Amino acid sequence: MKIAIASGKGGTGKTTLSTNFSAYLAEKREVILTDLDVEEPNSGLFISGELITHKDCFRMVPSWNSSKCSLCGKCQDLCNFNAVIKIRDSVMVFPEMCHSCYACSELCPENALPMVKEKIGEYREVKTDHFTLAESRLDIGQEQAVPLISQTLSLVDEGFDSDILRIYDCPPGTSCPVIEATRDADFIILVTEPTPFGLHDLTLAVDAMRFLNRKFGVVVNRYGIGNDDVLEYCEKEDIPVLAKLPDDRKIAELYSRGKLVYREVDSFRKQLDLIYSYLERFMNGEF
Amino acid sequence: MKEIVVISGKGGTGKTSITASFSFLGGEDVVTADCDVDAADMHLLMKPDFDFEEDFFSGKTAVIDQEKCTGCMKCIDICRFNAIEVQGSIPVVSEISCEGCGYCYAVCPSEAVDMKEQNVGRFYISSIKTGGKMVHARLKAGAENSGKLVAKVKNEARRIAEETGKNIVIADGSPGIGCPVVSSLSGADFVVFVTEPTVSGLHDLKRVYSLVKKFNIRSGCIINKCDLNTGTSDEIKSFLRKENIAEISEIPYDKSFTMAMTEGKTIAEYGESTLKNIIQESWNYIKEIA
Numbered sequence: 001m002k003i004a005i006a007s008g009k010g011g012t013g014k015t016t017l018s019t020n021f022s023a024y025l026a027e028k029r030e031v032i033l034t035d036l037d038v039e040e041p042n043s044g045l046f047i048s049g050e051l052i053t054h055k056d057c058f059r060m061v062p063s064w065n066s067s068k069c070s071l072c073g074k075c076q077d078l079c080n081f082n083a084v085i086k087i088r089d090s091v092m093v094f095p096e097m098c099h100s101c102y103a104c105s106e107l108c109p110e111n112a113l114p115m116v117k118e119k120i121g122e123y124r125e126v127k128t129d130h131f132t133l134a135e136s137r138l139d140i141g142q143e144q145a146v147p148l149i150s151q152t153l154s155l156v157d158e159g160f161d162s163d164i165l166r167i168y169d170c171p172p173g174t175s176c177p178v179i180e181a182t183r184d185a186d187f188i189i190l191v192t193e194p195t196p197f198g199l200h201d202l203t204l205a206v207d208a209m210r211f212l213n214r215k216f217g218v219v220v221n222r223y224g225i226g227n228d229d230v231l232e233y234c235e236k237e238d239i240p241v242l243a244k245l246p247d248d249r250k251i252a253e254l255y256s257r258g259k260l261v262y263r264e265v266d267s268f269r270k271q272l273d274l275i276y277s278y279l280e281r282f283m284n285g286e287f
Numbered sequence: 288m289k290e291i292v293v294i295s296g297k298g299g300t301g302k303t304s305i306t307a308s309f310s311f312l313g314g315e316d317v318v319t320a321d322c323d324v325d326a327a328d329m330h331l332l333m334k335p336d337f338d339f340e341e342d343f344f345s346g347k348t349a350v351i352d353q354e355k356c357t358g359c360m361k362c363i364d365i366c367r368f369n370a371i372e373v374q375g376s377i378p379v380v381s382e383i384s385c386e387g388c389g390y391c392y393a394v395c396p397s398e399a400v401d402m403k404e405q406n407v408g409r410f411y412i413s414s415i416k417t418g419g420k421m422v423h424a425r426l427k428a429g430a431e432n433s434g435k436l437v438a439k440v441k442n443e444a445r446r447i448a449e450e451t452g453k454n455i456v457i458a459d460g461s462p463g464i465g466c467p468v469v470s471s472l473s474g475a476d477f478v479v480f481v482t483e484p485t486v487s488g489l490h491d492l493k494r495v496y497s498l499v500k501k502f503n504i505r506s507g508c509i510i511n512k513c514d515l516n517t518g519t520s521d522e523i524k525s526f527l528r529k530e531n532i533a534e535i536s537e538i539p540y541d542k543s544f545t546m547a548m549t550e551g552k553t554i555a556e557y558g559e560s561t562l563k564n565i566i567q568e569s570w571n572y573i574k575e576i577a
Binding site: 008009010011012015037039040042045046078080081099100101102103106107138140141142143144145171172173174175176177178179195196197200201204205207208211212225226227249252253255256257258 | 296297298299300303325326328331346347365367368383386387388389390393394402426428429430431433434461462463464465466467469483484485486487488490491494495497498501512515516519540542545548549551
């Protein structure tokens, strides 16, 4: 079972829920938490443990071999991303524009654009008392998160038994990185806050989930601030609200220090109970 | 003309509320750009009139003409994105997985693949309640190329500023360090970081700052919710001093942020005078040093 924790708006509490819920679940069963917010991975700040795996991640980009090139210009015509450009008597490759489709490389009549490795980020696994955290971080200057997200998912898939429950901490927004991160999840929890920004971005996230035909529910964080519009929206749209995490300055302070909240705030733990019981019913095929 | 871009690395630090307040204080003298096209929220506070709107096309998607397709499946073999699946006996492209690279188009022996221009969002130019102009957009759910839409928003804001003789463009950037942020930063004269004293706030600030440093753009920082954790606040301040980032202001944890938002107002229009003063002074200081 794969549960993705996502949100349209940033800063609504994805990481708070992912880390707390994973640690909470680990008291009951085996869990892997995967941080897919590779641009700004934060889950690791709340989890300490022993580093068990650490490796560099790469993607493939073309590299120009001037001695083989006949300067036919086919590569430039083929590339839809302007990543390969022929200028007078040379060919320039712009890796940041490249999507690693291999077209220029494999269709070059002279084999003058072999694909080479480019480092895009790092992957690591940390083992705590009860569960494993897998996270990747994109190198500064790398613009494309999707290849690293997709590699991270594959590494976790290959490295761990498929029976183990997976929690994904997703990137914010509704564009390509989130789509990639939620692609193979069985259920998606959208975390929002009861404010106009929260509601607006939730509706975008719901549109995305419906467009992708996914099963999802909502967790309202910082319940008590703002207004009831989010709850009214969910009711009208027939979207299950799994829990309402309370607004409490103590929670914000615990978070600010990198502490897990549910161990110290009982009302928070009770809401995790609600999420768990919903998901148990989901896993039993009730919805 | 100066272009000031507000970013945060981490989401939820108050970036949009603060940018909207600067836009409000700048009034008709600034052009406002909402570059967070993935989750554009600033319009909720600025009462835009959506005076001009158009579809934004960027990138392509492969479509296979089933009449022409001979079922050779060459396209499936070469697609690196697993975007083509066999349905019955013919290949069908998944619009979501297709990156629009055109490799299948190039290799199809029967010319059955067509590359269709993709509508990825909507683009707007509005007059807002301050009397100024705002450029904003809405990326379609699940769309790619948000970087290109960001570039379009920025370029239009710059064009309007030049044509109407405005001296400042203020842009609300997107979270993260990837392509939309890179697009937000390109051409910027000054970056304002909005951070919070939490472990993630500091961590994300450091990462996004490394990116800004690569672009060689001058910057300043606002610490929001500064009293949430004074230890981390101090850590942020010493980081700012070490890196020579201007310390613009510190804003205490204040419920006015959400209360103002709930009423569709910026914090520059709402709440106590102390908070309003900090915002006003921050804006004055930014205009001075940007």
